[in-house]
Amino acid sequence: MTRIDADFPDAEYVVLSSRLIPDLDGGYTLATLARARQMAAAGVHGGRGPLLLTVDPGTPAEHAHHRAVFDGRDLVVDPGRMRNLFDEASDPDGGAAEWLRAAAHPGEPDPALEYRVVSDAADRPAVGLPVIAGDPDWHVSTAPVVVYDGAGRPAGIVDGFGALYRAWLDDVVRGLRGADPSRPVVVLCESRQLGELLAGWDDPDVRLVHALHTIHLEPPYTPDAPVNGLWSRWFDLAERFDAVLWLTEGQRADARERFGLDGVHVVVPHGVSAASSVVPPADRDQGRVVMLNRLAPGKRIDHAIRAFEGVVRAVPDARLDVYGEGAERDALQALIDERGLGAHVVLRGATDAPDRVLDEASALLFTSAFEGQGLAILEALAHGCPVVAYDVRYGPREALAAGGGVLVPDGDVDALTAGLVRVLDDVDTRVRLSHEAVDAARAVDPEHVMAALASAVGDVLGRSSRRA
Incomplete structure (x- = not known):
């Protein structure tokens, strides 16, 4: 770097x-x-x-x-x-490491709980972790964590994961x-x-x-x-x-x-680093839209599929490649098949070359219901790839404040369609957004x-x- x-x-x-x-x-x-x-x-x-x-x-x-x-x-x-x-929790001679033994005090495992024993390379127990299933607050529990001695016997406890x-x-x-x-x-x-x-x-x-x-x-x-x-x-x-x-x-x-x-x-x-070079819109795959995200409910890829029905009617050569894996794959594939979009929308699976994907695409589509920042948007901007995104908390509005994309009302699939058609069908718009994208990305330059x-x-x- x-x-x-x-x-x-x-x-x-x-x-x-x-x-x-x-x-x-x-x-x-x-x-x-x-x-x-x-x-x-x-x-x-x-x-x-x-x-x-x-x-x-x-x-x-x-x-x-x-x-x-x-x-x-x-x-x-x-x-x-x-x-x-x-x-680092195991001593080379067996049992818990010295720092862990020093932190322990007398006590016993909780008989009401199951324990997951973490052992060393020789399969000797070092620490026993209480299993607190189904509780999102498991980490704040003070249920005893068991510390073992070199003979594999409980030598004391520490009071929960925090300790x-x-x-x-x-x-x-x-x-x-x-x-x-x-x-x-x-x-x-x-x-x-x-x-x-x-x-x-x-x-x-x-x-x-x-x-x-x-x-x-x-x-x-x-x-x-x-x-x-x-x-x-x-x-x-x-x-x-x-x-x-x-x-x-x-x-x-x-x-x-x-x-x-x-x-x-x-x-x-x-921080998102600028691309070493930016591929001009004329050299990109014309009509190709990409998504880079997990196939999870909060990403609302079903909105993208529905929006693409209208996109294909207006731009017959348009294609949507969705990169990522997740629990929604089968349901999303069923929706693609149901809408007859198999020739236009493809679930590509995970990619180990997101930079190449963003260099080739004509636009990035972003349909999340919520985000912390929307890293995919920033990466697209850094590659000069125009963005069409829902206006959701948090990130898209700030990322696109200086241009580089089209922001549409949250959940409005028709507006999403219109935004995509505008970018794909208007060369001047696509060139302008690509230039704006590179400038907008400077706000999150690692420097x-x-x-x-x-x-x-x-x-x-x-x-x-x-x-x-």
């Missing part, structure tokens, strides 16, 4: 995620890895980038495979900078600081669940910066709509983070107005985004921890 000019303060940097698994969690995984790469390009830790920490209880072999896949796709700068709690995660992070932080126990450490938390558990972390020299990835609202996604239940507790804790990174000004403004949030809330979008992040970090390091 090209060197990024951003002045990050001297500190130890950690990016903390619940999990980072290839081809899982859609844009979340890609955006988290991109942020770490961009921090490396800005010189963090001499270009090696921040530590990437995860807490999913996979096996060391699974995590090694994940690192290898990310490395092969050039999604990480240094695979050795990726670490996992459960890879387990904090014990590991304390050990990681000690290792980062080395001989300087007061060296500042900046933890960029990419997970709401983890953020809730770390809001009470009492290390005064750790600065906890919380990044958001998605919308906080339920249907109809208006500013006064019900708050997603998983977010209610988070808003009660939001003022304890040293900074909160919102992806869009719109979401920050709505949350500030509703919850009275103060100045630690800053806008730092995901600007990393400068904003570095400034936010400088601010939080210039004052005491809000958790102190």
Whole structure:
């Protein structure tokens, strides 16, 4: 990646995620890895980038495979900078690692719960995790986590997942600081669940910066709509983070107005690099529209299929290629068949070459019911690919404010059809939008985004921890 000019303060940097698994969690995984790469390009830790920490209880072999896949796709700068709690929870001589034993206190497993035992490479138990099925708040449970000794016997407990995660992070932080126990450490938390558990972390020299990835609202996604239940507790804790990174000004403004949030809330979008070159509209596949998203209900690909009926009547050579996988595949294919669109709409499956797709397409279609930012829109703009999108919270309106696409009323399939026909059928419109797209994408160029992040970090390091 090209060197990024951003002045990050001297500190130890950690990016903390619940999990980072290839081809899982859609844009979340890609955006988290991109942020770490961009921090490396800005010189963090001499270009090696921040530590990437995860807490999913996979096996060391699974995590090694994940690192290898990310490395092969050039999604990480240094695979050795990726670490996992459960890879480090075992002692080489059996039982739990020293840091975990030190955190344990006397106690017994909960007899009412099942336990998932995580073992070391020799199949010796190290830690027992309570299985709390069907409860979206499982992560805040204080159900005992069992710690095993070298003989495979329970040696004590820690009080829930939060205590387990904090014990590991304390050990990681000690290792980062080395001989300087007061060296500042900046933890960029990419997970709401983890953020809730770390809001009470009492290390005064750790600065906890919380990044958001998605919308906080339920249907109809208006500013006064019900708050997603998983977010209610988070808003009660939001003022304890040293900074909160919102992806869009719109979401920050709505949350500030509703919850009275103060100045630690800053806008730092995901950064999207400009394409090395932009394919002019005349050299693209004429009539080809693409979508890049999971086949999930919230993406409303059924709207795209219905809209394309009218598009084909007006532009007979129009084609829609949908890239992505998901639970809705069979239902969407049935709708394509029912509408007789098999020659025009194709579910292409996942692609490992989204840049090529955006270089070839005449337009990107975006029909999500809600977003955190709408990363596909930004990537399309960076490639000079015009966008036709529903005007939904959050992201499309801000992304297209400087041009580059057609914004239509949310849920209006006829307007979606008209927007697509306008772009595909009018050469002058398509050329204008392509030029505007490249200019609009500069707002999320990694140079600007990393400068904003570095400034936010400088601010939080210039004052005491809000958790102190």
